[in-house]
Amino acid sequence: MGFIYNIGIRTAHFGLKCAAVFNEKIKKGVIGRQDTFKVLENALHPNDKTLWFHCASLGEYEQGLPVFKELRAHYKQHKIVLSFFSPSGFEIRKNSPIADVVVYLPLDSKRNAKKFIDIVNPELSIFVKYDIWPNFLNELKKRSLRAILISAAFRKNQSYFKFYGAELRRALFTFEHIFTQNDTSKTLLQSINYNNVTVSGDTRFDRVSSQLELDNSLDFIETFKDNKLCVVAGSTWPEGDSLLINYINSCYHEDVKFIIAPHNIKSSQINSFQDKLNTESVLYSTRHDTQLTNAQVFIIDTIGILTKVYNYADIAYVGGAMGHTGLHNTLEPAVFGVPIIIGSNHGKFPEAKAMIDLNGMFSISNQKEFDHILNELIENKQKRLASGRNNSDYIKKNKGAVVQILDYLRI
Numbered sequence: 001m002g003f004i005y006n007i008g009i010r011t012a013h014f015g016l017k018c019a020a021v022f023n024e025k026i027k028k029g030v031i032g033r034q035d036t037f038k039v040l041e042n043a044l045h046p047n048d049k050t051l052w053f054h055c056a057s058l059g060e061y062e063q064g065l066p067v068f069k070e071l072r073a074h075y076k077q078h079k080i081v082l083s084f085f086s087p088s089g090f091e092i093r094k095n096s097p098i099a100d101v102v103v104y105l106p107l108d109s110k111r112n113a114k115k116f117i118d119i120v121n122p123e124l125s126i127f128v129k130y131d132i133w134p135n136f137l138n139e140l141k142k143r144s145l146r147a148i149l150i151s152a153a154f155r156k157n158q159s160y161f162k163f164y165g166a167e168l169r170r171a172l173f174t175f176e177h178i179f180t181q182n183d184t185s186k187t188l189l190q191s192i193n194y195n196n197v198t199v200s201g202d203t204r205f206d207r208v209s210s211q212l213e214l215d216n217s218l219d220f221i222e223t224f225k226d227n228k229l230c231v232v233a234g235s236t237w238p239e240g241d242s243l244l245i246n247y248i249n250s251c252y253h254e255d256v257k258f259i260i261a262p263h264n265i266k267s268s269q270i271n272s273f274q275d276k277l278n279t280e281s282v283l284y285s286t287r288h289d290t291q292l293t294n295a296q297v298f299i300i301d302t303i304g305i306l307t308k309v310y311n312y313a314d315i316a317y318v319g320g321a322m323g324h325t326g327l328h329n330t331l332e333p334a335v336f337g338v339p340i341i342i343g344s345n346h347g348k349f350p351e352a353k354a355m356i357d358l359n360g361m362f363s364i365s366n367q368k369e370f371d372h373i374l375n376e377l378i379e380n381k382q383k384r385l386a387s388g389r390n391n392s393d394y395i396k397k398n399k400g401a402v403v404q405i406l407d408y409l410r411i
Contacts, residue, residue: 002134002167002351003101004167005134005167005268006018006109006110006135009107009109009135010109010266011046016329021107021210025088026087027085028090029085029086029087029092031088032087032090032103032104033104033105033107033294035103035104035108036103036104036105036106036116037106037115037116037119039101039103040081040101040103040116040119040120041119042346043079043100043101044079044081044101044119044120048078048079049075049078049079049123050078050079050080050081050120050121050122050123051071051075051078051079051080051081051122051123051124051125051126052080052081052083052120052122052124052125053068053071053080053081053083053098053099053125053126053128054082054083054084054085054105054125054126054127054131055082055083055085055089055126055128055131055201056082056084056085056086056089056128056130056131057084057085057086057088057089058086058088058089058092058093058127059089059329060089060128060129060130060151061082061084061089061093061096061128061201062100062130062204062207062329063128063129063150063203063204063207064126064150064151064203065098065207066203066206066207066210066402066404067126067150067203067402067405067406068080068082068098068099068126070375070402070406070411071097071124071126071409071411072098074411078123079100079101080098080099080100080101081099081100081101081103081120081122081211082096082098082099082101082103083102083104083105084102084103084104084105085104085105085131087104089145090102090103090104092303092304095396102379105133105136108134108136108164109134109135110135110139112135112141113133113136113138114139115119115138115142116139117136117139117140120372121143121145122140122145123145123146124145124146124147124148124280124409125140125145125146125147125148126148126150127147127148127149127150127175128149128150128151129149129150129151129152129153129180130152130153130154132149132168132172133171134168134170134171134174136397137171137174137175138170138171138174143361146176147174147175147176147178148175148177148178148179148405148408148409149172149175149177149178149179149202150179150200150401151179151180151181151200151202151204152178152179152181152185152304152404153180153181153182153185153202153350154180154184154188154189154362155183155188155348156188156262160172160188160192161188161191161192162369164336167171169192172189172194173194175196177195177196177197177198177408178194178196178197178198179197179198179199179200179203179401179404179405179408180197180199180200181199181200181202181255181350182199182201182350183199185197185199186198186199195303198404198408200400200401200404201398201399201400201401201404201407202351202398202401203402203405204329204331205331205395205398205399205400205401206399206400206401206402207331208329208331208332208334208335208379208395209335209395209396209399210384211307211332211335212335212336213295214308216307216308217308217311217313218305218308218309218312220284220287220292220314221259221298221308222258222312222331223292223293224258224259224282224287224292224293224295224298225257225312226292226293227384228255228256229253229255229256229257229314229315229378230256230257230259230312230313230314230315231256231257231258231259231313231314231315231316231317231374231378232258232261232310232312232313232315232316232333232338233258233259233261233304233316233317233318233319234261234309234310234316234317234318234319234329234332234333235261235262235263235306235318235319235320235328235329236261236262236263236317236319237263237264237319237320237322237323237325238241238261238269238323239322239343240317240319240320240322240323240343241260241262241273241325242367243322243340243367243370244258244260244317245273245277246367247370247371247374247388248277248278248296248297249276249277249278249279251264251366253375253378256296256378257296257297257298258296258298259297259298259299259300259312259313260273260297260298260299260300261299261306262299262300262301263319263320263325263328265300265301265302265303270283270299270301273299274299277297278391279296279297280295280296280297281295281296281297281298281299282295282297282298282299283299283301284298284299284300284301284302284305285301285302296402297388307332307334310332310333310336310338311334311336313336313338314331314338314384315338315339315340315341315374315377315378316338316339316341317339317340317341317342317374318330318333318340318341318342319343320342321342321343321344321345321346321349321352321363322343322344322345323343323345324345327342327343327345327348327349327352330342330351330352330355330361331351331395333391334355334360334361334391334392334394334395335391335392335395336388336392337388337389337391337392338388338391339360339361339362339371339377339383339384339387339391339404340355340360340386340391341361341362341363341364341370341373341374341377342361342362342363342364342365343363343365344363344365346363351394354379354394355390355391355394357388358389358391358393358394359390359391360387360389360390360391360394361387361391362377362387372397392411
């Protein structure tokens with residue numbers, strides 16, 4: 001099985017190089033991986049003490065961040081290596097303050113794994129959620145180097161629990177401990193006789209809770225909102241944009257403001273969205289040239305401020321689940337005590353099911369359902385506030401994963 005896996009890695013390497021010709025995102029990853037060893041050799045000295053944090057992408061980075069911050073503060077004399085598999089994580093967090101060096105993870109060949117660990121030689125490695133690479137992990141195990149997996153979430157249809165998943169199962173056993181998000185994941189691990197497992201919950205709850213300790217004020221959003229009820233639509237995709245455009249154009253609530261933060265901020269798509277609106281709108285990039293209070297729609301054509309924008313929401317819509325791209329982060333608005341509307345394709349997101357069951361989140365499938373629930377939340381203040389409280393209470397109840405992980409590490 002190991003032979004087949006390694007052949008698959010070589011095939012993937014060739015496939016990515018071919019795909020890079022046609023896909024800019026893949027191209028960035030291919031080029032970035034070519035520089036990984038050079039970057040590491042320039043940043044690290046053989047005598048350096050190191051920690052290694054690995055994340056698949058941006059979402060996993062945000063998930064691991066509260067743990068990373070604590071380790072950064074505790075291990076002041078260590079250098080920290082942060083690796084990403086996806087360009088969407090690397091490009092946004094390549095200057096992360098929690099790391100001394102940020103790199104793309106090389107493809108998981110035996111040769112790459114040996115060279116990477118030769119250079120980094122981490123005292124402790126933290127993997128987040130599910131990005132599990134057998135050759136890297138086996139190399140750590142061979143050298144008796146510690147590795148743990150945090151915020152893990154498993155499903156019974158994954159390869160680890162199938163007859164053909166022996167290589168990936170062995171990779172799980174290289175972790176000295178696995179912290180899972182839920183009991184189901186623990187039970188699945190125990191079904192393959194992996195027992196060094198703790199149900200700690202999801203570190204994302206700690207991550208979003210820490211947002212409340214920050215200054216979330218944005219003066220231009222405050223000016224735009226003008227003390228009116230505000231709907232914030234975060235990480236939207238075209239299938240959700242059409243719902244929003246149709247609603248805004250037919251909206252009879254004159255005192256409602258809308259903030260739209262598209263997932264894709266290409267100017268062509270932003271301009272298309274803006275052109276379809278029948279009401280005055282303003283872009284983040286042109287906010288200084290506009291009387292903000294006169295606009296009904298504010299479009300965020302930048303990245304990095306959505307978490308603060310949610311602070312101004314009375315109602316939130318979170319994109320991704322109207323199509324099949326995957327539901328975006330619903331915990332970010334939930335922590336501010338905001339009722340949330342999402343699409344119906346949310347089966348892989350347990351937090352969505354939990355908040356729906358608590359009547360803090362509402363799943364819709366079409367324009368009629370979207371219009372109905374949004375009108376109800378706008379018009380029924382009592383329901384709006386109660387739904388928001390249900391979400392904030394849910395966040396508070398599920399904090400604590402970081403404390404358990406740090407306690408295990410004796411920090």
